[in-house]
Amino acid sequence: MSKKDNTKSVLTLHPERCKGCRYCIPTCPKDAISISDRINQKGYKPVAVDMETCIGCGSCYTICPDYVFEIKEVQ
Amino acid sequence: MALKLMKGNDALAEAAVRAGCRFFGGYPITPQSEILEYLSKRMPEVGGHFVQSESELAGISMVHGAAAAGFRTMTSSSGPGFSLLQEGISYIASAELPAVIINVQRYGSGLGDIFQAQGDYFQAVKGGGHGDYRMIVYAPASIQENVDFTTLAFDKADEYRNPVLVLSDASIASMMEPVDLPEMHEHDPNKNPEAARGKGDGPFKRITSTMYYIEDFDTYVKKKYDTMAANEERWESIQVEDAELVLVAYGITSRICKEAVMLAREKGIKLGLIRPITLWPFPAKAFKALPDTVASFMTVELSPMPMIQEDVLLSLDARKPVHNFLAGMNIPEPIDIVEKAADCIKQTAKGACNG
Amino acid sequence: MVERLIPTALVEDNKFCPGCGHGIINRILAEVLDEMKLTDKAIGSMAVGCACLMVDTFGVDWIQSPHGRAAALATGIKRCRPENPVFTYQGDGDSMSIGFSETMYAALRNENITAILVNNGIFGMTGGQMAPTSLPGQKTVTSPMGRNTDLTGQPLNIINQMKDLNIGYLARGSVTSIKNINRVKKYIRNAFETQMSGGGYSMVEILSPCPTNWKMMPDKSLEHIDNTVTTYYPLGEFVKKGGDSNE
Amino acid sequence: MNSIICSGFGGQGILTAGLILAKISMDGGKQVSWVPSYGSEMRGGTASCAIKVSDTEIYSPFIKEMNTLVAMNEASVDQFESLVKPGGVLISNSTIIQGRTFRSDLKVVEVAATAISEELKNIRGANLVMLGAMIQATGLFAPEFFADGIDAYFDAKGRNTPLNRECYMAGVAAAEQA
Numbered sequence: 001m002s003k004k005d006n007t008k009s010v011l012t013l014h015p016e017r018c019k020g021c022r023y024c025i026p027t028c029p030k031d032a033i034s035i036s037d038r039i040n041q042k043g044y045k046p047v048a049v050d051m052e053t054c055i056g057c058g059s060c061y062t063i064c065p066d067y068v069f070e071i072k073e074v075q
Numbered sequence: 076m077a078l079k080l081m082k083g084n085d086a087l088a089e090a091a092v093r094a095g096c097r098f099f100g101g102y103p104i105t106p107q108s109e110i111l112e113y114l115s116k117r118m119p120e121v122g123g124h125f126v127q128s129e130s131e132l133a134g135i136s137m138v139h140g141a142a143a144a145g146f147r148t149m150t151s152s153s154g155p156g157f158s159l160l161q162e163g164i165s166y167i168a169s170a171e172l173p174a175v176i177i178n179v180q181r182y183g184s185g186l187g188d189i190f191q192a193q194g195d196y197f198q199a200v201k202g203g204g205h206g207d208y209r210m211i212v213y214a215p216a217s218i219q220e221n222v223d224f225t226t227l228a229f230d231k232a233d234e235y236r237n238p239v240l241v242l243s244d245a246s247i248a249s250m251m252e253p254v255d256l257p258e259m260h261e262h263d264p265n266k267n268p269e270a271a272r273g274k275g276d277g278p279f280k281r282i283t284s285t286m287y288y289i290e291d292f293d294t295y296v297k298k299k300y301d302t303m304a305a306n307e308e309r310w311e312s313i314q315v316e317d318a319e320l321v322l323v324a325y326g327i328t329s330r331i332c333k334e335a336v337m338l339a340r341e342k343g344i345k346l347g348l349i350r351p352i353t354l355w356p357f358p359a360k361a362f363k364a365l366p367d368t369v370a371s372f373m374t375v376e377l378s379p380m381p382m383i384q385e386d387v388l389l390s391l392d393a394r395k396p397v398h399n400f401l402a403g404m405n406i407p408e409p410i411d412i413v414e415k416a417a418d419c420i421k422q423t424a425k426g427a428c429n430g
Numbered sequence: 431m432v433e434r435l436i437p438t439a440l441v442e443d444n445k446f447c448p449g450c451g452h453g454i455i456n457r458i459l460a461e462v463l464d465e466m467k468l469t470d471k472a473i474g475s476m477a478v479g480c481a482c483l484m485v486d487t488f489g490v491d492w493i494q495s496p497h498g499r500a501a502a503l504a505t506g507i508k509r510c511r512p513e514n515p516v517f518t519y520q521g522d523g524d525s526m527s528i529g530f531s532e533t534m535y536a537a538l539r540n541e542n543i544t545a546i547l548v549n550n551g552i553f554g555m556t557g558g559q560m561a562p563t564s565l566p567g568q569k570t571v572t573s574p575m576g577r578n579t580d581l582t583g584q585p586l587n588i589i590n591q592m593k594d595l596n597i598g599y600l601a602r603g604s605v606t607s608i609k610n611i612n613r614v615k616k617y618i619r620n621a622f623e624t625q626m627s628g629g630g631y632s633m634v635e636i637l638s639p640c641p642t643n644w645k646m647m648p649d650k651s652l653e654h655i656d657n658t659v660t661t662y663y664p665l666g667e668f669v670k671k672g673g674d675s676n677e
Numbered sequence: 678m679n680s681i682i683c684s685g686f687g688g689q690g691i692l693t694a695g696l697i698l699a700k701i702s703m704d705g706g707k708q709v710s711w712v713p714s715y716g717s718e719m720r721g722g723t724a725s726c727a728i729k730v731s732d733t734e735i736y737s738p739f740i741k742e743m744n745t746l747v748a749m750n751e752a753s754v755d756q757f758e759s760l761v762k763p764g765g766v767l768i769s770n771s772t773i774i775q776g777r778t779f780r781s782d783l784k785v786v787e788v789a790a791t792a793i794s795e796e797l798k799n800i801r802g803a804n805l806v807m808l809g810a811m812i813q814a815t816g817l818f819a820p821e822f823f824a825d826g827i828d829a830y831f832d833a834k835g836r837n838t839p840l841n842r843e844c845y846m847a848g849v850a851a852a853e854q855a
Contacts, residue, residue, distance in 0.1 A: 009432045021449035021641070021648040027608060044448065061434040062608050065453025066444065071434040080700050080709070098510055100502075124509040128502065129535040136499035136532070140475065140506025143493040148506070166496045250738055251696070251711040253703045264510065271491045271507065273471035273514050279441075281485050283476075283494030327738075334736035406739050 009056025011049060012070040018046035024060040033060060078253035083218050084109035086254050090222040091149050094229040095262030097123035098148040100137030102130055104156040105189040106245040107179035131156040135163025142172040143282045145270025147229055147262045151177035154187055157195060164238050165204030169284040173232035180244040182404050191245035196382035199242050200355040209300045211307050212240045212354040214325040218252035226257055235303055246327045310358035311350040317368055318347030320420050323387050324375040325351045332375050335412040344417050359390035371423040373398040373416050375407060396423055437464040441489035449648025451638025452480055454605045455548060456488055458615045466622055468515045475504040477520035479555040498529025501536035504543045515625055517544040522563040523553040526586050537592050540630040544621045547633060550640040558643030562586035565662055585662055588635055593668045598630035600669035604637035606652040629672050637663055679817060680740045682757055684725035685749025690804035695726035701826030702730045705818060710738035723752050745815055747807050768811045786814045788851040794844050802844030809848020820849045
């Protein structure tokens with residue numbers, strides 16, 4: 001769908017919301033998600049996303065209990 | 076104005092409808108069931124809602140929901156069922172929602188029996204539910220008062236955003252007297268902006284214990300109930316001006332005591348009567364204003380144990396003897412009350428001051 | 431549409447434990463309310479338990495119910511305001527233990543409300559005690575040797591209790607995978623569509639992980655639901671009086 | 678202050694008799710109270726009601742001693758005769774209460790209420806026969822005023838028949854002759 005109107009699905013990450021449950025990691029079809037080394041303000045090691053690999057499919061959005069991911073359409 | 080001959084329960088239910096009550100949830104239990112029966116027919120006639128709930132716990136919770144939605148709402152029960160209402164009453168008080176609760180008292184603890192009694196006094200006035208709340212408690216003594224105080228209860232529930240209790244009993248429930256019913260009053264459920272109706276364009280509403288959102292809640296809640304206590308005392312005093320002994324009785328018992336006062340006066344015995352109309356706040360002011368002639372008091376209660384005695388003693392700072400005429404499960408005879416009172420007057424003169 | 435934005439009803443970060451299924455369910459519910467344009471009208475009757483944590487984070491009108499009474503409150507609200515979507519959000523302890531009577535009677539009356547019942551097989555908020563839905567042999571802080579069904583009875587299958595009643599909609603889903611989550615979303619949408627068309631009582635039970643009280647890693651919790659919990663509590667739609675949602 | 682007890686088997690219309698008396702008294706400008714007392718059975722048990730009619734405020738609605746007893750059956754006489762005030766009125770349903778010696782300090786009116794109502798083909802009107810005898814014997818209200826009240830009572834319920842007034846008037850006549 002997105003291809004037709006020349007838009008692209010781009011992931012927005014809210015790592016401060018992450019509680020480190022890791023549900024997203026095996027869910028990602030591109031293995032683009034990993035745990036970062038830093039500790040966020042909630043005290044968890046948040047996920048990080050390799051944006052080059054990410055295809056913006058939204059699987060992470062769907063499984064995440066903590067609203068860490070959003071997918072936006074951009075031109 | 077045409078008087079109507081009505082049964083206590085029916086008149087009370089009609090008063091609720093005329094006060095704008097449009098939701099009733101409740102469970103059958105004698106001797107209050109006629110309130111349910113009446114409203115099951117009447118509510119649909121006025122576009123209101125009646126639900127026979129699966130229990131008193133559910134009934135009071137339905138009332139809680141309807142009150143949160145902004146509607147004038149009521150439930151009623153008796154004795155064992157009133158115990159089950161306590162959970163919801165505490166929650167409604169805590170959320171500062173208005174609701175009217177009726178307890179048609181019946182005799183005894185546990186299952187007890189269905190006849191008139193006044194044994195739910197402590198539960199009614201000291202708070203049967205958990206936590207830091209009080210309720211205005213009205214004690215009607217006639218069918219007209221069933222109507223008047225039920226009407227007032229809805230207004231006071233709105234004014235203070237607090238549940239209000241009407242404490243009736245099996246005899247007032249089943250007897251008939253002429254009543255003058257008030258005009259029909261419509262209550263706008265959207266009048267209060269805090270009523271749950273969907274957030275619309277505004278902020279969402281959280282109807283829960285207000286303690287979560289009020290700063291210095293301890294001070295706030297104390298002030299709320301102090302204000303109610305200071306402003307809402309109601310009572311009737313009869314022939315106390317020169318009385319030697321003052322009877323204290325509420326509800327149906329107070330009417331027997333009125334007769335006892337008249338009978339005593341015929342015999343030259345100086346009895347008076349204080350009839351608390353509000354049981355909470357207990358009318359302490361009535362006791363502060365008595366003349367020095369009053370040497371002692373006697374409570375008359377449809378209970379085997381003294382209950383209002385405690386509040387009379389508090390109102391008197393325990394400075395004068397308070398005797399009891401405990402009728403238990405029997406309707407007392409005025410002459411018996413007069414004789415015991417005469418005996419108490421003698422005892423008091425001798426300096427004895429017990430029971 | 432590939433765009434996936436945080437729904438408007440989620441006004442603050444949730445306060446659930448890491449890996450808690452409530453977060454997923456909150457989001458799906460918020461999506462459905464947004465998509466059906468019901469967020470501004472919805473009134474929620476909130477359980478006691480972990481559901482209470484939503485009161486500041488999920489932006490619809492809320493009424494806090496006493497423990498177990500959410501369905502009775504919802505009855506009072508819905509009868510008075512039939513035009514508003516009214517739902518309960520309850521855990522299994524609230525809806526199926528202390529509130530079993532209120533839950534069942536709302537269904538028996540076919541109240542036109544939607545019940546979201548989150549089944550994680552445990553009392554979460556109070557520290558992991560046995561629930562009516564705990565599985566045989568399940569270790570909890572009040573069944574330390576494992577749930578003994580000789581003494582505590584069999585796990586309560588609420589769907590079985592309700593499926594023969596005259597109600598509008600009944601389904602059970604889980605939040606263990608993208609597929610299952612999307613299915614739950616459809617169930618919740620079907621439930622609200624049932625209500626908005628006056629179709630009577632609708633209920634969606636959702637199997638949800640409680641990694642904290644199960645003392646399991648979140649990923650193992652999801653596997654546990656798929657491998658074990660669903661054998662006791664099969665997924666699917668069990669009553670569907672209206673048609674499919676036009677999603 | 679007039680205190681009246683109406684008593685009989687449940688189903689004999691005794692509570693209704695008391696109610697009609699209370700209603701007409703109210704319409705006649707009196708203060709009234711009506712207190713029921715009945716056994717657990719809906720039909721067949723003993724039922725009674727206590728009515729007070731007064732020009733001034735009624736304090737206690739309960740009655741221990743009464744001015745008037747309307748007794749539909751033996752059990753009612755057993756229970757209440759001793760509580761009628763000296764000089765009071767006792768209306769006895771002589772179809773059922775037979776061969777009985779009453780207190781000599783009472784004005785006793787024996788009226789075959791059940792038989793009369795049967796003759797008039799209004800078997801449920803025995804209570805109205807008793808009321809007629811009671812009104813005549815006590816002089817509580819003018820008999821015609823009360824008869825109009827009975828019509829109004831049943832008219833309001835939408836189920837009046839001329840037989841109601843006939844039963845009542847038969848009771849008045851029976852008391853006149855007694």
